[in-house]
Amino acid sequence: MRLLVVSDPHWAGPGEQARRGYESRAIPHPLQRALAAAWRRGFWLADPLAHNDKLDRILALNPDPDLVVANGDYSVDSAFVGLSDDACCDSAERCLASLRAAYGERLLAVPGDHELGKHSLFGGVGGPRFESWRRLGSRLSIPAWWWRDIGRHRLIGVPSTLVGLPAFEAELLPDEAPAWWAERRRVLPEIAEAVDSAGPDRRIVLFCHDPTALPFLEAIPEIRARLPQWEATIIGHLHSPAIARLARTLAGMPAIQGLGSSVRRYSNALHRARAWEPFRVRLCPSPTGAQALKDGGWLTAEWDPESTAPITWRRHRLPW
Numbered sequence: 001m002r003l004l005v006v007s008d009p010h011w012a013g014p015g016e017q018a019r020r021g022y023e024s025r026a027i028p029h030p031l032q033r034a035l036a037a038a039w040r041r042g043f044w045l046a047d048p049l050a051h052n053d054k055l056d057r058i059l060a061l062n063p064d065p066d067l068v069v070a071n072g073d074y075s076v077d078s079a080f081v082g083l084s085d086d087a088c089c090d091s092a093e094r095c096l097a098s099l100r101a102a103y104g105e106r107l108l109a110v111p112g113d114h115e116l117g118k119h120s121l122f123g124g125v126g127g128p129r130f131e132s133w134r135r136l137g138s139r140l141s142i143p144a145w146w147w148r149d150i151g152r153h154r155l156i157g158v159p160s161t162l163v164g165l166p167a168f169e170a171e172l173l174p175d176e177a178p179a180w181w182a183e184r185r186r187v188l189p190e191i192a193e194a195v196d197s198a199g200p201d202r203r204i205v206l207f208c209h210d211p212t213a214l215p216f217l218e219a220i221p222e223i224r225a226r227l228p229q230w231e232a233t234i235i236g237h238l239h240s241p242a243i244a245r246l247a248r249t250l251a252g253m254p255a256i257q258g259l260g261s262s263v264r265r266y267s268n269a270l271h272r273a274r275a276w277e278p279f280r281v282r283l284c285p286s287p288t289g290a291q292a293l294k295d296g297g298w299l300t301a302e303w304d305p306e307s308t309a310p311i312t313w314r315r316h317r318l319p320w
């Protein structure tokens with residue numbers, strides 16, 4: 001079994017391409033605007049609209065895997081409200097069309113946080129929108145969650161924003177919050193059942209875009225009981241292996257209040273990051289990685305479906 005994992009392609013369609021400067025326009029304070037620009041240019045990604053070629057290159061380099069998991073963040077989310085924004089939805093549709101043209105039924109897709117929306121880093125603009133959750137199925141044909149058995153392994157894909165909804169509570173529209181919570185009450189027991197029904201002889205491989213969700217999964221008794229059977233949890237979201245290493249180093253740090261919802265959400269996630277440990281977290285980098293390091297690429301896995309021997313994971317670098 002040869003599995004390909006791609007994550008965070010952040011593809012930009014024409015509607016999003018026309019929004020150059022969208023991030024700084026969403027930050028009212030000049031000092032915060034300068035800080036955000038320095039972070040982008042100096043480390044993260046100078047031009048988020050300039051990397052559509054990377055996904056095509058990864059597809060060309062991986063013509064014939066047995067199975068493919070796309071681990072979320074298909075658009076740039078330049079309106080910060082996920083798929084409920086037509087331009088973002090168009091980007092994500094085009095991105096998934098490329099993946100489906102290349103791999104057809106072999107593709108399994110997981111939603112990222114940017115499919116659903118979240119506050120911009122400094123401006124506090126946007127947030128999750130329930131229409132984005134609806135469009136996940138109606139426009140992108142991505143199920144809320146899924147599982148598939150490959151021999152002795154059970155692969156499970158989960159929606160990290162819905163699982164980690166308590167971390168996004170402050171970003172929800174008040175009149176939409178009940179619908180979000182109802183959806184979470186519906187989906188979480190289904191995921192717990194999928195983990196529990198794997199039985200004692202299967203190894204579990206989880207695909208979860210944002211590791212912020214993991215402490216909330218650990219709190220579910222049926223899932224906690226199966227953690228000794230965990231083979232790996234493939235996350236995206238952090239884009240760069242260097243950021244993933246830093247997150248591990250900072251695990252347990254105190255949560256930071258008073259610097260806005262994004263800083264509070266990220267620092268809270270790091271505060272609880274020791275819970276990632278039993279999930280055996282492994283990052284699938286974004287195609288670009290960080291601008292400063294150019295450490296992006298993709299992930300592959302190989303295993304014998306008839307055996308429970310450990311999976312061989314390999315990270316591949318995409319030079320640019």
Ligand SMILES: [Fe+2]
Pocket residue numbers: 008010073112114237238239
């Ligand atoms: Fe991302």
